Structure formats: C-alpha cells, structure tokens
Amino acid sequence: MEQDRESLHNLIKKRGEPAYRADQLWQWIWRKKAGDFQEMTNISKALRSSLQQEFVLQPPAVVQKKEGIDGTVKLLLGLDDRLCIETVIIPEKGYYTQCISTQVGCPMGCVFCSTGGMGFKRNLTPGEIASQVLVAGRHLEDKGLDSTRLTNVVLMGMGEPLLNWDAVHRALGMMTDPLGLGLSRRRLTLSTVGIKDRLQEFGRSRLGMLAVSLHAPDQELRRRLMPGAAAWDIKDLISALEKYPLAPRERITIEYVLLKDTNDSPAQARDLVRLLSRVKCKVNLLACNPGEQAGWQPPEEQAVQAFEELLRSRGLTVTLRKSKGQDISAACGQLAAD
Numbered sequence: 350m351e352q353d354r355e356s357l358h359n360l361i362k363k364r365g366e367p368a369y370r371a372d373q374l375w376q377w378i379w380r381k382k383a384g385d386f387q388e389m390t391n392i393s394k395a396l397r398s399s400l401q402q403e404f405v406l407q408p409p410a411v412v413q414k415k416e417g418i419d420g421t422v423k424l425l426l427g428l429d430d431r432l433c434i435e436t437v438i439i440p441e442k443g444y445y446t447q448c449i450s451t452q453v454g455c456p457m458g459c460v461f462c463s464t465g466g467m468g469f470k471r472n473l474t475p476g477e478i479a480s481q482v483l484v485a486g487r488h489l490e491d492k493g494l495d496s497t498r499l500t501n502v503v504l505m506g507m508g509e510p511l512l513n514w515d516a517v518h519r520a521l522g523m524m525t526d527p528l529g530l531g532l533s534r535r536r537l538t539l540s541t542v543g544i545k546d547r548l549q550e551f552g553r554s555r556l557g558m559l560a561v562s563l564h565a566p567d568q569e570l571r572r573r574l575m576p577g578a579a580a581w582d583i584k585d586l587i588s589a590l591e592k593y594p595l596a597p598r599e600r601i602t603i604e605y606v607l608l609k610d611t612n613d614s615p616a617q618a619r620d621l622v623r624l625l626s627r628v629k630c631k632v633n634l635l636a637c638n639p640g641e642q643a644g645w646q647p648p649e650e651q652a653v654q655a656f657e658e659l660l661r662s663r664g665l666t667v668t669l670r671k672s673k674g675q676d677i678s679a680a681c682g683q684l685a686a687d
C-alpha cells in the first residue's frame with residue numbers, strides 16, 4: 350500500500366507486465382478496496398501469487414470503534430508495530446467528513462490538546478495516511494451506508510502534517526488520484542500550525558486547501574499555548590499567509606479555539622482582526638472541548654458570541670463551529686489513542 354501509481358507502474362514494468370496492469374492493480378486497491386490479491390480476478394494467478402508473497406495489502410486494522418450520540422464514529426487503528434492512531438468519521442448533511450492522522454502522537458505540545466499531551470512516537474507512512482480513508486469506506490459499507498458520500502477529508506487528527514511533509518505529499522497524491530479514491534482537492538483540507546518553507550511547498554502542490562491553527566493573536570500567548578509552533582514568529586507566519594497562493598475564490602481557514610480567560614477577551618478579538626487584516630481568510634471559532642488537557646475551560650456562551658460578533662462587525666467571515674463527537678472523545682483536541 351506504500352506504492353503510488355508511478356512506482357506501481359515501475360514495479361509492474363520490471364516484472365515484464367504491460368503498463369495497464371498497474372492501473373488495474375491500483376483500481377483493485379483504491380477503488381474496489383480489495384482486501385486480498387486473490388480477489389483481483391482480471392490479474393493472472395501467477396502475478397497475484399508473486400505479489401502476495403512480497404507485499405502486504407491490508408490497511409491498518411480497526412482495534413476499537415466508538416459511536417457518539419450525534420453519529421460521529423471514532424476508529425482506533427492498530428499499526429504493524431503495535432502503535433495506534435485514531436481517525437474520526439463525521440456525518441454532515443448528505444455527506445461524510447473524515448478526520449485523519451498523519452503522525453503517531455505530535456511533537457508540537459499544544460497545551461490544550463490531548464494528542465500534544467501524549468508526545469511524539471513516529472511519522473506515518475504515505476500508505477498508513479491514505480489507507481485510513483479505505484478503512485472508513487469499509488466501515489460505512491459494513492453498516493450498509495454509501496461510502497461514496499465520504500467526500501471530505503481533513504488532515505486534522507493526530508500529528509502536524511507539515512512535519513511529515515514528504516509522506517503527506519505522497520498520500521495526498523494517492524488520495525486525489527482519479528483512478529483511485531479520486532477525492533477532490535477542494536474537499537481536502539490540511540490543518541497546520543504553520544511550518545516555515547513547508548507551508549509554501551504545500552501551497553505550490555495545489556493538493557488541498559489550507560487551514561492554520563492560530564489560537565492566539567500575539568506571539569507571547571501563542572508561545573505559551575503552542576510551544577512547538579512558536580519557533581516561527583507569528584508576524585512572519587502572517588506575512589507568509591498574506592503571500593500564500595490562492596485561486597480567486599479560495600480562502601485560508603484560520604482555526605481559533607476559544608479558551609476561557611485566556612484568548613477570549615474583546616481586546617484579543619480586536620488584535621486578531623488587526624493581525625488578519627491583509628490575509629484572505631475565514632475564521633473558524635470553536636469553544637474548547639471539555640476533556641482536553643486539564644485546566645482549560647470553554648468560555649461562557651455569551652463571551653463566545655461577543656467574540657464572534659466583534660470579528661464579524663469588523664468585516665471578517667466567521668463560523669462558530671459546533672464540535673461533534675465530544676461524548677466519545679472524538680472532537681478536536683481530544684484524540685489520544687487511549
């Protein structure tokens with residue numbers, strides 16, 4: 350599952366097979382979700398057996414499933430080295446969004462995030478990243494649901510995707526390949542705290558939309574809340590966002606988790622407006638989830654509304670996101686592979 354289509358072509362060519370054989374294999378893996386080489390009936394028996402001896406076709410195994418009252422499903426997936434990751438399937442109106450992981454744990458150490466609290470274990474491989482979508486598709490099919498409605502994917506689970514850019518880049522290529530999963534790049538969102546150089550590389554790749562976790566309107570507070578992210582000064586990050594390549598109707602999503610008495614005051618809302626004045630963006634506000642790292646509470650509803658209203662009144666496009674899957678610890682900041 351680690352081969353992208355180009356390397357699969359090379360591998361098949363070396364075996365003296367025609368090029369179209371690689372495309373057939375690719376479709377069996379990524380479109381028909383074959384779990385075994387023996388299912389691939391238009392491939393010769395000899396080739397199937399030889400591939401079976403050399404390659405593993407299985408995506409990560411589902412170790413545990415939890416379903417929340419709002420229909421959100423959290424899957425705990427076991428990797429070959431016995432480490433685990435989590436992925437979340439979120440039902441929306443008429444489609445599903447899947448939140449996938451890119452690392453086991455995360456080195457960024459954001460103080461309000463359960464994943465940050467578990468530390469960093471290792472990077473995921475391209476196959477481990479992309480095949481989370483296959484696992485979710487199979488889960489939906491097993492429940493008699495339409496897996497083709499899984500159209501939106503956010504790289505917002507465990508890990509900082511741009512710290513594992515090479516693997517993420519290949520995985521995005523695999524997920525958007527039209528002969529396979531065929532996901533639209535407009536429905537793929539990579540969420541990052543902002544990693545210097547890699548941010549522009551992602552922009553140039555045109556493989557997905559960008560979301561940036563900001564969570565503070567100034568460097569000092571951001572350093573306190575997101576110690577790993579503070580290596581890149583917030584002013585430099587914002588200048589990079591001002592120059593970020595966007596098509597005419599595209600915008601960057603700015604993620605801002607509201608933490609009571611920390612980043613939720615009217616003065617901080619005004620600072621945020623000033624900071625983003627030249628960034629083509631929309632702001633996603635989210636009151637922090639209970640159960641995130643100890644000590645952090647969501648603001649009172651009134652404070653959340655006042656913050657939202659202030660941003661809106663100064664011309665920013667704002668959505669107040671309602672977190673799903675809180676009861677199964679599947680909401681933002683709650684993934685910890687426990």
Ligand code: SF4
Pocket residue numbers: 455456457458459462463464465466506507508509542562682
């Ligand atoms: S919020 Fe994102 S970047 Fe920060 S620790 Fe959690 S997973 Fe890592």
